[in-house]
Amino acid sequence: MSKKYLSTTALSKEIQLPAKEVFKLLSESGLVIREEDNWNLTDKGKEKGGIVKSHPKFGAYIAWSVDFKDDSIFKTENLNPKLLTSTALGSHFGISKFRINPILSELGLIQKGVKGWLVTPLGKLMGGEQFEYDKTGIPYVCWNPGILSKKSIINSMKEIQGEASTEEKPENNQSNIGFREKFEAKLRTADGHYVRSRAEMLIDNWLYMSEIVHAFERKLPVEEDVYCDFYLPVGKVYIEFWGLENDEKYKERKQEKIKIYQKYGFNLIELNDDDIKNLDDVLPKKLLKFGIQAY
Template identity: 65%
Template structure:
């Protein structure tokens, strides 16, 4: 008995792919082509044993058997791009949480409808698409995203199995920074920070009811930490407090390069800004769509 043949849409569902991506993979492989607003088999597709079938409601369509899955696997088409739904199945996380998690990591951003890839997301293999009928944007990913260290750590934390913390920045000039400056200043929200200036910044954010994280690791390959991170607006705040220290200056230079490389939203503060936070921070935050008062 021959194996049951299925439509391209059904095949895409079995493979965990967007139908649009599967059509593109099959086109790239030379199995089908678009002709008179319809998909038809090429000679290569016919030689592979695929057929055209008719349905009383859906009209003529291409029918595939199990051999196409093996072929797609060989050419890399079946796992070329992964949708958010595919990621949710792989990591056993609700499909409704995938894009918000990717957004928190700076890989995608929310559009009026749908999601768009960021500069960081593009560097990690994210590809931008939109649904043909609605125009709603969405992002799919290269299979390499499945081994991304920061993504894996985040999913582990979401599922209640935190990854092992990395204790130090790996920038060449910061190896002893976190040990040298102990986090002993307690801010109003309970955060322990490393200087009085950082405590004043933390207190200002807390009293302004702006959700923030302290010393959050950046979601990039380089293992570095920001001073503060604001999930709303995806904004990072860096306080540069040791401008006259040569090693610190080198560390600052390297960190700024990373922020620029990935297009992250960055607010920079120095000692002279600390006594004027009420005037400076609202203006700086407003540039990223965050209203302080």
Template identity: 55%
Template sequence: MKQISTTALAKVYDVPPKELFTHLVGLGYILKQDDGWALTELGVSNGGEVKESSQYGQYIVWPEDIDLNKEPANTKLVTSTAIGKSFDLSANKMNFILSELGWVQKSLKGWVVTEQGKKQGGVQSEDKKSGIPYVRWPESIIDSTSLNETIGHVKGVEKSPSPETIKTTNEESVEFREKFEAKHRSADGHMVRSKAEMLIDNWLYMAEIVHAYERKLPIEEDVYCDFYIPTGKVYIEYWGYENDSKYLARKKKKIELYNKYGFNLIELQDKEVQNLDDVLPRLLLKYGVQAY
């Protein structure tokens, strides 16, 4: 039986490769692993194999006639209602938490899975009677570290980091926080680390844009943004200290993570901070955030 790559299989089904990868995740055949994909036992039982190429490294192949128009009985997908019950939260509250994580977005009615949500295994569905869209998730989403951390923050329950988390915390980030103490008070009461951050925070406050300061990114890595705007799911980073080699290395790592996860990022330097009234409204509007 002829075996073909996932990209080639997407051509057979006449769908974009990204859409097929998402569908395979929803079926439980593959899992996202680092920057690639891992084949599950269920994927193996349905004909998937891992091949090695000197040019492309490891990749997954499938039988050319594999039937993807099915949903294995042992792959359980759950709704936000079921997830909410696990955390004693309503379905509505859970959807807003999933939205805050950037995994779903509000439609005219119902909810639509985002690219980030697809990476978590989210599968777009719709009510057969009303046509209202909703998202189903692998049951394992309940164990997601990012989801549990966000729910903990919403409930006001902070968990102490595990020894492993403490051990793997970015030492450069800790050193940066200790070196640049948050001692500048902005208009909304946030204590920030520099005058430039204070100007940005004050601008957002005066523009009546809801924002968070030093919010942890909804990823496994222990990384914090400068500012986060829930409307539009936008992150803002102010890059200063350009003559500090350790700071530049930290900046490079953060940008790589923003690119890796496809987050909406606005980058500001001193020249933009001196002209926020002209710069920020234009940049925010690209992500649907209107100022003034």
């Protein structure tokens, strides 16, 4: 029975490390050497079971015995730190490898490139690092293990899978009651959302009738406890309606929220009472700035 071999890229998938990190480990261990634009196998690499094979399309490449994936150079203690592929991240949260990148995209951590995935500014803050496959140049993102302990990520993954959030509920006393608890969502919109004001109902109905997918009061995927009024997955756009402008506490809350939107570079559309009277004129123009066509 012929011995099975793995290309270095296939090996990286087996051990759930970026191919770039695998080549770095192989190079530091003296198993491969970089010469011009190619990786070449060393004598020490041959002793470890490495061979050179040929592909009709990609040419010569280095392959490794399948049991090489258990070699000591890939042990966790030798990695600083061990970055997680999207597949490893999905495995941790019990999410299919086919769903994890679209979920990370919906959270605003990555975005689709012409091919592959690109890390966003928010993704970088969450520990994302950009890589690309040597052979194809297709980009992909890996993650610092610290992302596994981010409360915002944990809660988002739980919600997506229909599990209870770990967020603490506010105590039932007047000093801790916030805007969302004070103004109960009683108004039912055309698509079944329950909102807190007539203005929110008009915005929700406008989006629904314009066939724009949207979420109401979605928590921002950050560590701060902040909820938007509306979120549009297409374009990763947040919409805030600013009412109660005469209320000092509300104005303070508004400024705090704006600072958070600016901190993470989120796409934000702001609406006021005058805009509500002219949604057909105002919203299409504001949406178009983020590449969303309403009609």
